[in-house]
Amino acid sequence: MIEFPPRLSLAQTPTPLQKLERVSAELGVNLWIKRDDLTGSVLSGNKVRKLEFSFAEAMRQGCDAVITCGGLQSNHCRATALLGAQLGLEVHLVLRGEPEGPADGNLLLDYLAGAHINAYPVRQFASELQDLLLQKQRELKLKGVNAMIIPTGASDGVGIWGYIAATEELQVDFHRHRIVPSHVVCATGSGGTQAGLTLGAYLHGWDSQVLGIAVCDDEDYFQNKVRADMRAWKRGYDRHEDVEACEIHVHDGYIGPGYAKADPEVFETIGWLARTEGIVLDPVYTGKAFYGLVQEIKTGALAGARDVVFVHTGGVFGIFPQKHQFQTEEGR
Ligand SMILES: Cc1ncc(COP(=O)(O)O)c(C=O)c1O
DSSP: OOOOOSOOOOSOOSOOEEEOHHHHHHHTSEEEEEEGGGSOSSSOSHHHHHHHHHHHHHHHTTOSEEEEEEETTOHHHHHHHHHHHHHTOEEEEEEESOOOSSOOHHHHHHHHTTOEEEEEOHHHHHHHHHHHHHHHHHHHHHTTOOEEEOOGGGOSTTTTHHHHHHHHHHHHHHHHHTOOOSEEEEEESSSHHHHHHHHHHHHHTOOOEEEEEESSSOHHHHHHHHHHHHHHHHHHTTOOSOGGGSOOEEEOTTOTTBTTBOOHHHHHHHHHHHHHHSOOOOTTTHHHHHHHHHHHHHTTOSTTOSEEEEEEOOOGGGGSTTGGGSOOTTOO
16 A cells, blocks of 8 residues: 555546447557546546645645646646546736636636636746746735645646556456556647556556656657656655656657647547547546557557556637637538
8 A cells, every 4th residue: 555645635536437338449559538527527637636636735835826827728626626626726827928808718717716816918928837836926925825836737746646546446447347458548738647657557566557648748758757756756755766767758740730630530539439438528638648658559559558548637628719710510
């Protein structure tokens, strides 16, 4: 048993592990899906698992507020905004890009949850993010508000506990379904989900390869980022594990046009899975990663693939701001 640091019980877990029967028959591989899109309703997806630890840490530090950051359609910011409201903590969001027109998708939920929105032009966000976060923290301090900064995607030494904890759940799932997956696959956006799964797989001694399919940056970037999160975890909790021995596997061949931009094949894949299995992916993270996984299976690139587990990390609200990219019956 793994010993965990302070943690709040916020996610609806355990989430189901389901076999995609029709997709598996079509692909000739047993494809399973870990339904982390079901960790809640609006408060759903992978971030809730991470934030159980991040918010516990904020409370341990006696904070009255949290500050975090991301894109205008960040799932992480939306989950943080809703959890802050649930727990009675102020949430300040530093967002990349300036909103245009009526708020949609995740941003609409940020507003509904009463988060304080600070949106910056893309260039300024890219070059000044650290300063913007610290400035906000100082500003709040002057008003007597003690705020903890949660980094992008809650991907740091604290947040990755969420996916170490998820591997305990997966361990039970594998046992129940009598499977030893060859691969456990997730979308990688800020690296924390992959870092937690990789560390958990190592702690449990799994043979399965944890594979992150990058949605924004390249393999080098994520090799460094996932390793950095693991090192931060080791330092922060005085762990003895040799994190340098954990192999990190990243595939960066499915980024497409860039972050939050997807090729038509990704939108087609989202429609295909919704029709075939009744499961909805998003175009920014899970749709891209699932499309990549299907391509890897079809081309035989996943060596020794038998039972393959895809972690559905949520993100459904991301379909709404990109609704025009979907081919609907009416061709609209
Ligand atoms: C729906 C969804 N899936 C996957 C990811 C990627 O997870 P991570 O940021 O831990 O790499 C994110 C966030 O970035 C997300 O919002």
